[in-house]
Amino acid sequence: MKPTQFPAHYWIRQDDGRLRCELCPHRCRLKNGQRGRCFLRVAENDEIRLSAWGRTTGLALDPIEKKPLYHFFPSSTVLSFGTIGCNLSCSFCQNWDISAERDLSRLRVETSPELIAQKARDHGAESVAFTYNEPIIFIEYVMETARACHERGIRTVAVTAGSILPEPRRDFFSVIDAANVDLKSFREQTYSRLCGGALAPVLETLQYITRETSVWLEITTLLIPGENDSEEEIRELSRWISNRLRPEIPLHFTAFHPAHRMLQTPPTPLETLLRAREIALEEGLLYVYSGNVLHTESSTTRCSRCGEILIERKGYRTRLLNLGPSGRCLNCGQSLPGRFA
Numbered sequence: 001m002k003p004t005q006f007p008a009h010y011w012i013r014q015d016d017g018r019l020r021c022e023l024c025p026h027r028c029r030l031k032n033g034q035r036g037r038c039f040l041r042v043a044e045n046d047e048i049r050l051s052a053w054g055r056t057t058g059l060a061l062d063p064i065e066k067k068p069l070y071h072f073f074p075s076s077t078v079l080s081f082g083t084i085g086c087n088l089s090c091s092f093c094q095n096w097d098i099s100a101e102r103d104l105s106r107l108r109v110e111t112s113p114e115l116i117a118q119k120a121r122d123h124g125a126e127s128v129a130f131t132y133n134e135p136i137i138f139i140e141y142v143m144e145t146a147r148a149c150h151e152r153g154i155r156t157v158a159v160t161a162g163s164i165l166p167e168p169r170r171d172f173f174s175v176i177d178a179a180n181v182d183l184k185s186f187r188e189q190t191y192s193r194l195c196g197g198a199l200a201p202v203l204e205t206l207q208y209i210t211r212e213t214s215v216w217l218e219i220t221t222l223l224i225p226g227e228n229d230s231e232e233e234i235r236e237l238s239r240w241i242s243n244r245l246r247p248e249i250p251l252h253f254t255a256f257h258p259a260h261r262m263l264q265t266p267p268t269p270l271e272t273l274l275r276a277r278e279i280a281l282e283e284g285l286l287y288v289y290s291g292n293v294l295h296t297e298s299s300t301t302r303c304s305r306c307g308e309i310l311i312e313r314k315g316y317r318t319r320l321l322n323l324g325p326s327g328r329c330l331n332c333g334q335s336l337p338g339r340f341a
């Protein structure tokens, strides 16, 4: 089974005849027959094509909290899908079986953009999420699917590492309602050594989303023992979000589990997650959560003014307690940042 190919945007022809992809900071230079680092974009017949149009590894219904998005229509259902490949190559990838996959036959489910949107409606999902692997690398499929979703009143969610160039960045986020962006470290060296990427473009994406769009943004940092969990780095990362973005942006510190090329690294202790949360709160962030662990208090949303519990989460069971329909605390009236029914 050959996945449907689609003419890709965001590339130019160089003087030497090679085609340069202008989608992400790698700017791969491809001769006919060559694939980009992300695997999905391929030079064929003198153009760059996307090799996953209309095909996915599968569709699943998830709670929106699983993305994780904690302030975007809490306890709603999202229809999730992804493809294969990635423009980063993180040694610690928790989804490496699809991000590092090089077999196109894994894209076994044929799903047009319209069919995905329709399935979301049929199953009562309020949103469709582009997730599991990096959606930037299949941007054309994302944009068509997002249009089909919006025509049917379905919202769109992107779970992304944010490594994208400015022109496609504008297009991509123009069709997205909410994003969870992975901020994998606050050190260029770690991005280069462990992810084969760069920190600066991710920070640019975060600033772009915050300043130029109405996309609801949450940020996730997977804490890896000995790699990105020093107090100094966590403090700098949190301070940057608080000062350069907005203190009300939710930050999720999630637990690493040994995977892919980091099987010898131990899982993240709960104490590390809780300490990171304390540091981020000290730096002024208002909503900081722990993820991939069962810990009720650090998964709970409290009112930033009176401390009342607004949303309680136990695993993926979510209860809205003192949250009014417009996202206000029923105790003191303070508004909770986010998108609510």
Ligand code: SF4
Pocket: 021, 022, 023, 024, 025, 026, 027, 028, 035, 036, 037, 038, 039, 041, 086, 087, 137
């Ligand atoms: S999107 Fe893929 S082909 Fe394009 S520059 Fe990035 S890694 Fe290379």
